[in-house]
Amino acid sequence: MHGRTSGETVRLEGNARERFYDSRGYGVPDGAALELAPVEAAHLLWREDIEGVDGQDLQAYLASEPGLAVRFLVYKDLRDRGFYLAPAERWFDDPPAGIDFAVFPRGEGPWGDAVEYRVRVVGERDDVPVSALGDATLAVVDEESEITYLGTDHEEVTGTSTAALPTGVPATLLGDRVAVPDAPDELYERAFYGQPLDRNDGGDLQLSLVEAAHLAGDVLALDRSAVLEKGHEVEGERFDRRLRVYRALRERGVVPKTGFKFGADFRTYADVESVDDLGHSELLVRVLPVDHVFAPRDLALDVRLAHGVRKTMVYAVAGDEVEWVAVKRLTP
Amino acid sequence: MHGRTSGETVRLEGNARERFYDSRGYGVPDGAALELAPVEAAHLLWREDIEGVDGQDLQAYLASEPGLAVRFLVYKDLRDRGFYLAPAERWFDDPPAGIDFAVFPRGEGPWGDAVEYRVRVVGERDDVPVSALGDATLAVVDEESEITYLGTDHEEVTGTSTAALPTGVPATLLGDRVAVPDAPDELYERAFYGQPLDRNDGGDLQLSLVEAAHLAGDVLALDRSAVLEKGHEVEGERFDRRLRVYRALRERGVVPKTGFKFGADFRTYADVESVDDLGHSELLVRVLPVDHVFAPRDLALDVRLAHGVRKTMVYAVAGDEVEWVAVKRLTP
CATH class of the missing domain: 3.40.1170.20 (tRNA intron endonuclease, N-terminal domain)
Structure with a gap:
């Protein structure tokens, strides 16, 4: 025929x-x-x-x-x-x-x-706009004609991490980070802000700029505009996007900490009651502008890494609202 | 005092x-x-x-x-x-x-x-030129003041994969890949070129453009310049760099296969005698131009992923000669 x-x-x-x-x-x-x-x-x-x-x-x-x-x-x-x-x-x-x-x-x-x-x-060489993720299963054909399936879904991001915080805590901008000498216990121990300068002595904390910007002017006695200015100086518009996503996560009861070791913006903890009893972090979050375009290889890298550390890769698309898209490897 | x-x-x-x-x-x-x-x-x-x-x-x-x-x-x-x-x-x-x-x-x-x-x-926000790798241990301080140590070394890349190949095998350029209908066994089974179109039937192979460019005009009866032209069309100068590194690996007795699933250019096998008896691939290779500048986060991502899949991350810096730099996480 x-x-x-x-x-x-x-x-x-x-x-x-x-x-x-x-x-x-x-x-x-x-x-x-x-x-x-x-x-x-x-x-x-x-x-x-x-x-x-x-x-x-x-x-x-x-x-x-x-x-x-x-x-x-x-x-x-x-x-x-x-x-x-x-x-x-x-x-x-x-x-x-x-x-x-x-x-x-x-x-x-x-x-x-x-x-x-x-x-x-x-x-493998096609562009994938982030707007194409969320309802589609990507079938990526690599240069050797092997196929990787990536499932993409809109993700609900929620948690139960809330902790009452003190106000007016003194803090100093130190280059592209913020020092909080003799920080009150709640800040790190309960709410998981910052990192002790010395692991054996929780007194002095170092906060990231995005943590400090979130807390400045209320919890921290620190000029918020100076923190934002520093943020823009070192990261440009990316800083605004990251701060917006950081805030959105905290508002949802989820604690974001740096995802640097995983090559992401944040790793997140949904249910923090105390730092001494911290569970496994569940998500890796990468913050993206709405017009971001992926090379499929970068998607494969993120998803493979997240899988290897038993976390879910979530892209936080920072438009007027933050949109959350989870991407996972899938075997049909 | x-x-x-x-x-x-x-x-x-x-x-x-x-x-x-x-x-x-x-x-x-x-x-x-x-x-x-x-x-x-x-x-x-x-x-x-x-x-x-x-x-x-x-x-x-x-x-x-x-x-x-x-x-x-x-x-x-x-x-x-x-x-x-x-x-x-x-x-x-x-x-x-x-x-x-x-x-x-x-x-x-x-x-x-x-x-x-x-x-x-x-x-975390500093630039790291690839030329800075090879003799240094990087101490990367992330935004939360945690430190990741990355050891960087010049790497000897060698293997024992050699296989005699036939010549003049008919092949067709199919978009950004190459089809070899009824390919001789040695090509895939012994030398690990290409990918069978059907896993149960090794007859028809699909080759990547870089594999085809390496073999065209000798092993493959295929116009080499047409393959190179297609390579340039889809990848620009990156195609030349990748081909140079591909050749250098094959010349050293190492078999490069796509590293797509790991977000790299190649994964490599040092000692291929037969595809049926393939060991674990040892290296993930990312091809870079000599003037490449890393964001430390991308280094962290590559190294973490490679570690998770028990491979070594190697950057192939494609200058006049190819330089190989391995980067590993290190605990001093």
């Missing part, structure tokens, strides 16, 4: 519907014939269920349309894993931007209603 | 030599008096061994000189860990660029000859 390109689709005549749609979920029937998406036609070529498309073999057909080879690799991989899937533009009345495939739950197909994954196919 | 600033140093009169130099290794004696580096004076202030410097207490003194607070944190931490150390400009006749401290082996001090670590103090 041979396919013939007709507009956006590939047409198979004869008993194609019976052979490829009824039990195997390829294409859209048109009487006994079938209209295939190019990626479906490529898959049938690969399976040697059809002999050619417009007289071309698999390699030639894949080379005939930019991006088809990469979409085919993902389509094939999902089929190999036992899924039926349909091109997004066929399945959704109003296809979500950037989504390539609707993947049906295992055992179901285009004759059902449910969609398990909304897959966006991404080449 | 009070210190007094005199030029670059702080002078202690009285029996300062006896108290602070003879058994504790601070400063440079001048008769019974002592000349201290500011960081040493700050440490004696912190220990309350002296009462003030120019009438200032610790916080005021630390605030008096940019960068002193951060250098003090590292000096103090290394002292707390049981090391004696000296400012680089005092210790080395010709102080290496960017080195702040000579740290002596445990139990030794400035009266000996040996140096255990050449420490460069780096704030």
Whole structure:
């Protein structure tokens, strides 16, 4: 059997519907014939269920349309894993931007209603705007044609960390950090602000600029504008974004501490009652501007690292509101 | 006892030599008096061994000189860990660029000859040029004043992976990858080039552009210039650097495969005899231009990830020659 390109689709005549749609979920029937998406036609070529498309073999057909080879690799991989899937533009009345495939739950197909994954196919060298995360499963095809699946979800970030704090605590701006000599116990021990200068003596604390900016003028007797000015001097606009996210986390009862050792902005603790009884930190948070664009490799790096330290990678997109997007490795 | 600033140093009169130099290794004696580096004076202030410097207490003194607070944190931490150390400009006749401290082996001090670590103090927000790596131990002080030590060394990269290859194998450029239909066994099975399109059927291989560029015109019957052109189109100059490093690795008997899942350019296998008997990959390689400048956070991310997957992070600096620099987390 041979396919013939007709507009956006590939047409198979004869008993194609019976052979490829009824039990195997390829294409859209048109009487006994079938209209295939190019990626479906490529898959049938690969399976040697059809002999050619417009007289071309698999390699030639894949080379005939930019991006088809990469979409085919993902389509094939999902089929190999036992899924039926349909091109997004066929399945959704109003296809979500950037989504390539609707993947049906295992055992179901285009004759059902449910969609398990909304897959966006991404080449290793493609740009991924942060706005594309949240509803999509990314299928990233690396340069060696291996596929990494990344699930992205909007995340609820909440916790129970609240502690009453004293006010008017004296503090000094020391370069790009703040010293609090003889700090009251609650500050570090209960609320987990700062870091003791000496681990055996909790008296003198060092606070980060973002911690100090959050506390200045109320808890700390420290000129807030001087802290903000220093923050802008050393980090520019990034400082405002980080402070906004820091505040949002504290308001949600979550304690942010530096994520430096993990290459992130913050690691977070949802339920801090006392520093002596600190649990495992749950999230790694990276603060991003709304127009941030990822290289897929950086996403892979973050997600792999977070997984290795048993934390969840969360991007905090600092727009008018802070949006939280969790990204996890996923095996469909 | 009070210190007094005199030029670059702080002078202690009285029996300062006896108290602070003879058994504790601070400063440079001048008769019974002592000349201290500011960081040493700050440490004696912190220990309350002296009462003030120019009438200032610790916080005021630390605030008096940019960068002193951060250098003090590292000096103090290394002292707390049981090391004696000296400012680089005092210790080395010709102080290496960017080195702040000579740290002596445990139990030794400035009266000996040996140096255990050449420490460069780096704030989380400082730039670290890749040229600064190789002989230095970085002490990175993060925004919460925690210190991460990163050891950097020039690395010998060698292996025993060699395999005879056929020539003139037909291949097709498919977008930003290369297909080799019905590839000879040696290519993948022995030399670990490419990736089978189907895991159960090693016949059809997909090669990355960098693998294909390395093999084109000899092993592959494929126009090398077309592959290079495609490489430039999708990666620009980065493609040349990656190809240079890829070749250098293969020439050293090391097999590079994509490091995408680890956010790196390559993971490497030193001793490949057969793909069926593949060991653990040893290195993660990131290719960099000679003028690359790190944010310390990116270094922390790479090194943490590599550690978590039991590999060594190696930066391949692609100048006229490729230079290899390994970076590891270190606990002094």
